[in-house]
Amino acid sequence: MEPDAQLIQSCLRGDGPAWEELVRRHTRRVYNLCYRFTGNGTAAEDLTQEVFIRIYRTLGSYQPTYGAFPTWLTSVTRNLLVDHYRRTRRDRLTDSIDDAMPQLEGTHSPAPSPDRAALANELSEQLQQGLARLSPELREAVILRDLQELDYSEIRAVLQVPEGTVKSRINRGRIELARVLSEMGVRPA
Amino acid sequence: MAMNWNCAIAEERLTDYLDGVLTPEEAAAFSAHTAGCAACARMLSEVSHLLSQVQLVEPLDPPTHLTAKILDSTIGPRTQTADWRRWFDWVGVIWQPRFGMGAATVAASIAIVFHAFAPAGGKVTFADLNPVSIVHSANRQVHLTYAHGVKFVNDLRVVYEIESRLGPQPAQMNAPVSAPQAQPPSQPSNDPHEKSQAVPHSGRRRITDGLMAFVDPSDWPDGITTRSVR
Numbered sequence: 001m002e003p004d005a006q007l008i009q010s011c012l013r014g015d016g017p018a019w020e021e022l023v024r025r026h027t028r029r030v031y032n033l034c035y036r037f038t039g040n041g042t043a044a045e046d047l048t049q050e051v052f053i054r055i056y057r058t059l060g061s062y063q064p065t066y067g068a069f070p071t072w073l074t075s076v077t078r079n080l081l082v083d084h085y086r087r088t089r090r091d092r093l094t095d096s097i098d099d100a101m102p103q104l105e106g107t108h109s110p111a112p113s114p115d116r117a118a119l120a121n122e123l124s125e126q127l128q129q130g131l132a133r134l135s136p137e138l139r140e141a142v143i144l145r146d147l148q149e150l151d152y153s154e155i156r157a158v159l160q161v162p163e164g165t166v167k168s169r170i171n172r173g174r175i176e177l178a179r180v181l182s183e184m185g186v187r188p189a
Numbered sequence: 190m191a192m193n194w195n196c197a198i199a200e201e202r203l204t205d206y207l208d209g210v211l212t213p214e215e216a217a218a219f220s221a222h223t224a225g226c227a228a229c230a231r232m233l234s235e236v237s238h239l240l241s242q243v244q245l246v247e248p249l250d251p252p253t254h255l256t257a258k259i260l261d262s263t264i265g266p267r268t269q270t271a272d273w274r275r276w277f278d279w280v281g282v283i284w285q286p287r288f289g290m291g292a293a294t295v296a297a298s299i300a301i302v303f304h305a306f307a308p309a310g311g312k313v314t315f316a317d318l319n320p321v322s323i324v325h326s327a328n329r330q331v332h333l334t335y336a337h338g339v340k341f342v343n344d345l346r347v348v349y350e351i352e353s354r355l356g357p358q359p360a361q362m363n364a365p366v367s368a369p370q371a372q373p374p375s376q377p378s379n380d381p382h383e384k385s386q387a388v389p390h391s392g393r394r395r396i397t398d399g400l401m402a403f404v405d406p407s408d409w410p411d412g413i414t415t416r417s418v419r
Contacts (some may be wrong), residue, residue, distance in 0.1 A: 016264050023259050031251035045252060049259050056263040124246050146243045171204040178235035188238040 004069040011059055023052055029070065029148070030077050036143045037081050039132045047084060051077045067157050074148065075158045078140060085136055123186075130180040138173035145170045192218035199229045203236060 002021070010018030030051050035044035054076055066072050131139050144150045144158060155170075156163045181187070192214055194202075199222045205211050206219045223230045316322055 019264055020260055023263075024256055027251050027256050027259065028248055031255065032248050035249055041252075045255055045258075048251065048255060049262060052259045053262055123242055124249070127243065127246055146240065147246070147248075167204060168201075171201065174204065174236050174239060175200065175232060178232070178239040181239060182235050186242070188234045 005064060008059060008062060008069065019056070026070065026073055027052075030073065033074065033077050033143060033148060034081065036128065036131060036147055037136075037140060038084070039128055043084070047077075047080055051080055054080070067154065071150070071154045071157055074144070074150065074154070078144075078158050081140070082136075126181060126184060126186050130177050130184065130186075133180050134173060134176055138169055138176055141166065141169035142173035142177055146174070194218045194222040196222075196226060196229055199223060199226070200232065203233065206233075207237065207240065 004022065004025075007018045007022045007025075011022060027048065031044055031048045034047040034051075035041065038044055038047065051073070055073065058076075062069070062072055131143065134142065140159070141155065144155045145152075150158070152163050152166050155166045159166060161169075199219055202211065202215065202219060206216065211219060223233050317326070
């Protein structure tokens with residue numbers, strides 16, 4: 001398989017198939033990150049598209065010294081997720097009293113999510129509900145570490161915070177998520 | 190000197206403990222604290238269970254149209270051929286064995302039902318959609334099928350009867366050549382035993398009358414005379 005760096009160079013020369021390969025290779029990663037953070041299939045789809053549009057426009061500014069391409073891609077995705085979270089904050093604050101807890105849009109929407117059927121795995125759905133009850137800082141740390149399986153240095157590069165802060169957020173996020181899941185009935189046998 | 194950790198320290202170092210990066214002394218202090226603290230033991234159990242469960246979660250599949258949507262919004266619509274082929278993406282799904290067998294069964298069932306209920310002549314009119322017409326058509330089709338079946342069976346019986354009467358009789362095959370069999374059957378005989386043997390000959394003549402025209406007279410069996418040929 002051709003490395004990402006070669007595909008990027010081909011893309012910069014105007015090679016359409018190279019860009020297509022790059023998109024196909026990383027769509028799943030970006031979509032999963034967006035879905036786990038927002039808990040909404042439509043929003044995840046729109047955000048994934050927005051991420052790749054931004055990547056396409058700024059591909060020339062990517063330098064390997066920034067880190068591996070997936071790390072840069074995750075960093076761009078995370079920045080868009082933060083923007084999205086801030087954009088939708090007002091909507092959440094004007095929602096019902098249930099939003100006193102740090103929930104995100106769509107998690108308890110009466111209309112079923114388009115991807116609800118795809119979440120056949122009950123565990124995956126329970127995990128999604130638990131993640132929705134974490135604060136954004138803890139949620140993104142847990143998603144990047146335990147679902148995206150990035151190491152601490154990659155997460156530090158994405159979040160632009162010291163590694164100690166990364167570890168602290170992951171630690172608190174895991175404890176909080178485990179407590180929430182335990183309240184939901186997902187507990188050790 | 191042994192470390193004496195409290196709940197706050199144990200909670201803060203939980204991930205380090207799970208990552209295995211604590212020193213032996215720190216790990217011992219963590220274990221000693223969780224052994225005596227029910228709340229921290231439960232926390233350790235829950236987080237360990239969470240991490241084991243997360244390993245089982247499969248990545249979600251993005252919507253199938255998402256990649257095409259991204260490509261359209263970045264490098265623009267691609268060639269017409271690619272769009273045309275996209276209309277036939279479902280063919281790949283149909284060819285899966287689980288769908289293919291089901292589709293073939295449904296198609297065969299529809300063909301059988303249509304064949305059974307279709308009106309004669311091939312042209313379907315509004316009158317044919319009347320339930321009464323459908324019932325009559327089905328009834329007629331059933332009777333035709335039954336009649337064809339009966340005819341087929343009867344034909345088999347006729348063929349069997351012809352073959353059994355044209356072929357040599359088992360008793361004649363086993364018996365030695367005797368004088369009465371060598372005599373022409375046209376000669377009258379007063380022997381009642383011979384009369385009883387003449388009965389099947391007459392029956393044979395009646396059945397085989399229509400076939401004798403196709404048989405060479407030199408090949409005729411001894412029991413059949415030229416009078417049988419019309």
